Amino acid sequence: MGIIYRIALVLVIIGAINWGLIGLFNFDLVATLFGGQETALSRIVYGLVGLAGLLCIPLLFRELKDDEVELADNRHSNAYTNMNYQTEFGEEPDFTKEERERALENYNNDGKDNKEDRNKNDLV
Incomplete structure (x- = not known):
């Protein structure tokens, strides 16, 4: 215009x-x-x-030209339009051996030992 x-x-x-x-x-x-x-x-x-x-x-x-139409800044809608379909099921190479073992322990125990340790710390 x-x-x-x-x-x-x-x-x-x-x-x-x-x-x-x-x-x-x-x-x-x-x-x-x-x-x-x-x-x-x-x-x-x-x-x-x-x-x-x-x-x-x-x-x-008058019809609006493409360069005259301002597109709204839809940052919130990018969650739906630019979805990331990557999964988290593979090995992650940046884990150290100790971190991997601790993660597997927590996964196998379902975090039960961590909750019990926290409860013991709360009582002391």
Whole structure:
């Protein structure tokens, strides 16, 4: 989107806010800021907002290009889209012999001796 269309969009938003204030509270912000509806500055602002509205009409019918669409940062959804199907069933070469024996002991005992040791330590 070019700079002209961005400026036009800002002016359309300003006009929409002003119309919302007029409709809800009978308060014309542009007229208040620039000294009434009949002053030259107010009429210029009204004219610019009107031209911006006309300039934004083609934006309604234009298709978005791929480079204009911003993709959301979905870090949380990567858990489902980039799944890791590796398993943990193989030998891990970075274990030392002692660590491997201790892991096998814990696996075979299902951690029972560790729980009993912890209970003994808690009582002491």
